[in-house]
Amino acid sequence: MSTSTLTSFTSLASDFYGYEDLLTDREKSVLADLRHYLETEVKPIVNDHWARAEFPTRIVEGLADLGIFALPWEETRPFENSAVFRGWVALELARVDASVATFVGVQNGLAMGSISVGGSPEQRAEWLPRMASGELVGAFGLTEPLSGSDSAQGLRTVATRDGDDWVLNGSKRWIGNATFSDLTIIWAKSAEDGQVKGFIVPTSTPGYTATKIEDKQSLRIVQNADIVLDGVRVPESLRLQQANSFRDTASVLRLTRAEVAWAAVGNSIGAYEAALAYAGERVQFGKPIAAHQLVQDLLVKCIGNITASLGMVVRVSQMLDDGKQRDEHASLAKAYTTARMRETVAHAREVLGGNGIVLDYDVARHFADAEALYSYEGTREMNTLIVGRSITGQAAFV
Structure with missing residues (x-):
């Protein structure tokens, strides 16, 4: 975690009204560490990676070491922090590169957030620390080729109960991190009750394939994928136990x-x-x-x-x-x-x-x-x- 001191923190000139003054001293110290890391380790390489549409995987470890993935969740939170501070973290990331901000948003917001909001205490304890440390990278599978804004009603991916397992069939599109994620949170409609349920799907599961979407002209560093779920079988233990509707x-x-x-x-x-x-x-x-x-x-x-x-x-x-x-x-x-x-x-x-x-x-x-x-x-x-x-x-x- 943070080792910097307040003397290293300098407010952004573009924060014209001084909103950073609302942060605590501890939050400013961690933000200073993040800003230094982004300026020295990330900014020098982003244009090259953007041009080649490649993700700089080495930054995962650096961001994890700073505790960035761990900030929001009770099981992993390294220190008490505010939503305003977490917003500043998103701002700092996007100030250097919006693709990096999107990667972090998918990892600790959408993927870890799904487990935190929808998972049982046991699921949260099992998965969140491993994702906070950067050991596991997550993705969030909601959007589909024919379902975006109408996901609440138009979701076509189906989950069918089969004994102690669930079988998932369908497709997803625009799924960030999905070409290299270790797990993807898949949202699917239950064939039993028609309600949307969430599943932790290891990407090594048979029947799961992710294909990179090529030729993007925006957020080129983000590795978006088309996902196909062809008879993907996951146990009941990987269904998010507290996620029972949209x-x-x-x-x-x-x-x-x-x-x-x-x-x-x-x-x-x-x-x-x-x-x-x-x-x-x-x-x-x-x-x-x-x-x-x-x-x-x-x-x-x-x-x-x-x-x-x-x-x-x-x-x-x-x-x-x-x-x-x-x-x-x-x-x-x-x-x-x-x-x-x-x-x-x-x-x-x-x-x-x-x-x-x-x-x-x-x-x-x-x-x-x-x-x-x-x-x-x-x-x-x-x-x-x-x-x-x-x-x-x-x-x-x-």
Whole structure:
């Protein structure tokens, strides 16, 4: 865990209103360690891995050593920490690379979160420590080729009880980490009662295959896969014992949706910081372009979006700590911050002109990755309808 001291912690200049001051000294110390690791070990390699669409597997050990996978869960938590701090971790990861933030979100949010929310005490004790240490990598299998936003009703993967086992048949799509995960949480409809249930499926199980989705132009480092489940047999002991309907699946998504909003802010900051640095170095008409009014206008629009979004995600995480966060709160944060992110990365790209479309200056990667963050964990439209139902009392999903 953390060995750094507070003297090594420096607030981000892009945190214009100083929200980091809400963190405890211990949280700031751990965040300083993470920031140093990302800047020295991850940032130098991400453009190359993004270009080759490969995941840098060596970072799993480094992130595990920092305790990043262990933070949220009672069985593995290395120290008391807040949802605001965990949001800052997602922000820091995405500030350097949104794919790395997505990997961590799948590992400790969706996969470990499924076991924490839906698992029995015995399942949590067996699996969570091994995932927190980085010994096991997890994936989260909900989305299907024909079922995305309508997963609550349209899930086609079927689980059939056969004695002490369950047999899974179906397919999944866009499953992050799935090309190299040791286990995947598979959500399937029970043939007995029609309810959605969760299963811990070791990826070595016969009948389970994962094929990498090629030619992505966003989050290229994330290893998304198509999964086929052909008579995959898992014992009852691997069924999540406390996950008995889609309501339990939604509980996992509620926990992670706000952190995707934090990641959107981090991706915005990454693009903004790269554009700001470029503007200070690029000379045109005899002076740095940072001294030109129109460039300053773009940069101020960026910092305005970032600051407004930070205020929203800080508050929604405080509500989670206070036990007051509801679906519509996380949905509004996700919908708003990802929309502002889209604007921000576009402004940052504009600052760089033609150089904004090459990897060398980082902005192009943040620009492209924004498109995936905008869509996953609930599209803007679906999150808008969740908020709309809350404020009007009328459901308008179909």
